[in-house]
Amino acid sequence: MSVLEHARHPGAVAGAPSTWDFFADRAFRGIAKAAAALILALLAFILWQIGRKAAPGIRDYGFGFLTSTSWDVGRGHFGILPAIWGTLYSSFLALVMGGFFGIVMAIFLTQDFLPPRLAVVFRTTVELLAAIPSVVYGLWGIFVVVPAIRPMANSFYEHLGWIPIFGTTLSGPGLLPASLVLAIMILPTVAAVSQDALRQVPYRVKEAAYGMGATRWEAILKVMLPTAATGIFGALVLGFGRALGETMALAMLIGNSNQLSLSLFSPANTLAALLALNFPEAGPREVQVLMYAALVLLGITLLVNIAGGAIMTLAARNVRR
Amino acid sequence: MKRLMIAMLLLVSIPFAEAQERVRLTGSGASFPFPLYSAWFKSFSSQNKSISVDYQAKGSGAGIQDFINHTVDFAASDAAMTDEEIAKVPGGVQLVPMTAGEIALAYNVAGVKGLKLPRDVYAGIFLGKITRWSDPKIKAANPGASLPDQDITVVRRADSSGTTFVFTTHLAAISDEWKKGPGVGTTVKWPGSDKFVASPKNDGVAATLRQTPGAIGYVEYAFGKFSKMDMALLQNKSGQFVAPGGKGGEEALASVKLPADLRAWLPDPEGAQAYPIATYTWLLLYKKNADPKKAAALRELVDYCLTEGQKMSLQMGYIPLPESVSATVRKAVASAQ
Numbered sequence: 001m002s003v004l005e006h007a008r009h010p011g012a013v014a015g016a017p018s019t020w021d022f023f024a025d026r027a028f029r030g031i032a033k034a035a036a037a038l039i040l041a042l043l044a045f046i047l048w049q050i051g052r053k054a055a056p057g058i059r060d061y062g063f064g065f066l067t068s069t070s071w072d073v074g075r076g077h078f079g080i081l082p083a084i085w086g087t088l089y090s091s092f093l094a095l096v097m098g099g100f101f102g103i104v105m106a107i108f109l110t111q112d113f114l115p116p117r118l119a120v121v122f123r124t125t126v127e128l129l130a131a132i133p134s135v136v137y138g139l140w141g142i143f144v145v146v147p148a149i150r151p152m153a154n155s156f157y158e159h160l161g162w163i164p165i166f167g168t169t170l171s172g173p174g175l176l177p178a179s180l181v182l183a184i185m186i187l188p189t190v191a192a193v194s195q196d197a198l199r200q201v202p203y204r205v206k207e208a209a210y211g212m213g214a215t216r217w218e219a220i221l222k223v224m225l226p227t228a229a230t231g232i233f234g235a236l237v238l239g240f241g242r243a244l245g246e247t248m249a250l251a252m253l254i255g256n257s258n259q260l261s262l263s264l265f266s267p268a269n270t271l272a273a274l275l276a277l278n279f280p281e282a283g284p285r286e287v288q289v290l291m292y293a294a295l296v297l298l299g300i301t302l303l304v305n306i307a308g309g310a311i312m313t314l315a316a317r318n319v320r321r
Numbered sequence: 322m323k324r325l326m327i328a329m330l331l332l333v334s335i336p337f338a339e340a341q342e343r344v345r346l347t348g349s350g351a352s353f354p355f356p357l358y359s360a361w362f363k364s365f366s367s368q369n370k371s372i373s374v375d376y377q378a379k380g381s382g383a384g385i386q387d388f389i390n391h392t393v394d395f396a397a398s399d400a401a402m403t404d405e406e407i408a409k410v411p412g413g414v415q416l417v418p419m420t421a422g423e424i425a426l427a428y429n430v431a432g433v434k435g436l437k438l439p440r441d442v443y444a445g446i447f448l449g450k451i452t453r454w455s456d457p458k459i460k461a462a463n464p465g466a467s468l469p470d471q472d473i474t475v476v477r478r479a480d481s482s483g484t485t486f487v488f489t490t491h492l493a494a495i496s497d498e499w500k501k502g503p504g505v506g507t508t509v510k511w512p513g514s515d516k517f518v519a520s521p522k523n524d525g526v527a528a529t530l531r532q533t534p535g536a537i538g539y540v541e542y543a544f545g546k547f548s549k550m551d552m553a554l555l556q557n558k559s560g561q562f563v564a565p566g567g568k569g570g571e572e573a574l575a576s577v578k579l580p581a582d583l584r585a586w587l588p589d590p591e592g593a594q595a596y597p598i599a600t601y602t603w604l605l606l607y608k609k610n611a612d613p614k615k616a617a618a619l620r621e622l623v624d625y626c627l628t629e630g631q632k633m634s635l636q637m638g639y640i641p642l643p644e645s646v647s648a649t650v651r652k653a654v655a656s657a658q
């Protein structure tokens with residue numbers, strides 16, 4: 001009780017903290033520090049474990065592993081450029097789609113467009129999307145999304161085939177259905193975090209904007225969004241990170257084919273799918289290169305997070321100015 | 322009252338007594354014969370209350386690893402065991418062919434039933450050389466069939482699997498180009514084309530096939546049978562077109578004589594009516610078991626599967642072992658002590 005009481009009654013006589021207070025404080029600080037250190041230690045341990053197993057692969061294949069396009073177990077040729085490309089491309093597409101809808105949804109749910117009760121229903125529905133297992137998304141993709149978009153995709157190919165992104169037909173699994181499903185999977189993350197960001201903008205800011213004669217849209221686009229930009233950006237980075245690591249739905253939908261293609265309709269491959277599908281029956285050599293690939297995926301995720309963090313800090317600085 | 326209590330005590334103690342005598346056999350390995358094995362083991366355990374069998378289908382490679390590490394009582398493998406692997410088991414290994422399976426080429430072309438594929442054609446399709454259903458070579462083999470002018474989408478396994486191994490072994494046997502190109506393996510480097518897609522596991526391949534008009538892919542016959550897909554008739558070594566699931570499988574097995582170690586491969590079986598892509602699958606037993614009770618239970622189990630069990634094989638989509646083969650195999654099982 002003592003700390004709170006002191007805070008609430010600053011006028012009360014503040015004595016020296018009792019021995020109990022002193023030790024409780026120390027203990028709490030120690031536990032907090034240990035917990036923080038544990039996270040770092042865990043990450044370091046994972047890195048060390050994967051790195052140790054990947055070491056022979058890194059030694060033998062070196063940098064060429066990242067730029068070679070062939071994966072041939074029988075002949076010992078390994079390269080993950082198509083998988084890196086597919087991972088980034090599919091995640092990027094998912095981020096564009098999922099990010100757009102996620103932010104729009106966050107605006108819709110926080111800026112008094114809906115009566116509060118209805119907004120809760122919507123919010124819960126969106127959050128429910130996060131609870132659907134990945135494999136269900138994959139099946140839904142195969143049985144619903146692919147047949148639904150195939151006719152449209154193929155007419156795009158017929159009429160606009162000269163544009164590289166429509167350069168092939170869509171036969172079944174491919175980049176576009178995979179990215180669409182991925183977009184829906186990251187939607188709850190983006191929407192939830194963006195909502196928090198928008199809700200944290202003090203109401204006064206909006207009132208001030210209205211007071212200066214701004215319309216609703218001006219208030220949202222020119223005041224609310226820039227103020228919440230840091231948080232929204234964080235939502236996008238989180239969503240991108242989730243998209244990078246998503247495995248099962250992608251393994252079922254992307255076609256797992258080592259293609260380097262700009263076409264949205266071409267099958268592709270991703271690092272996470274490559275890992276999940278090849279580990280169970282991998283030989284000793286394959287395990288080494290798969291560990292190497294895992295390290296690369298970890299590296300990409302880390303880079304994305306660092307870049308995201310840097311951009312957020314920059315954005316925050318701009319807003320303050 | 323006293324009598325009642327004794328009776329109750331007896332009743333209570335019976336299950337315990339039984340539990341003590343019960344022999345538990347654990348095994349792991351191949352997933353390809355899993356549906357059949359689980360049916361076998363279940364009916365065996367229901368007839369022999371004193372023996373229970375647990376089998377985990379984690380893949381042939383993992384099964385062999387478990388077997389070498391002595392963490393199981395038996396294992397199962399679609400790829401038998403290599404001499405190198407056998408050398409790692411001190412007491413010796415008895416390989417027991419239990420059943421055999423066929424690999425079917427399932428396809429999704431509306432309105433075309435009983436598609437016939439000559440050997441150069443299906444090799445060509447999987448090499449990415451024949452890319453349209455209206456290809457003259459396919460038309461020539463299927464006069465009268467209304468083949469659409471559509472791209473062929475090849476669906477393959479994305480995970481490494483024994484199925485891929487057997488299929489590529491066969492392709493390498495019938496096509497030099499395949500042998501020099503993708504080669505043989507549980508995963509191989511498939512032709513680079515946006516019309517080649519991969520799905521995880523047999524069910525993934527089946528789902529993708531069903532959802533993709535113009536697709537063709539390889540699945541285990543049992544799988545194709547239960548998901549009711551159209552399966553192609555393949556041309557065998559003597560030039561006949563044979564459908565999977567009939568007598569063709571048995572004839573394929575009969576065409577190859579089992580060697581002393583019972584490791585026989587059928588990359589391209591002879592025989593006029595033999596189905597061209599078939600393979601044995603093996604149980605792996607220790608020649609020296611630590612526990613004689615377990616060894617006896619194992620022999621009993623295998624004997625049951627080789628006699629009674631074979632009657633279930635055909636309807637489950639596997640090939641029953643020919644008489645001559647099962648007789649040889651039953652004799653060999655005695656060496657697992």
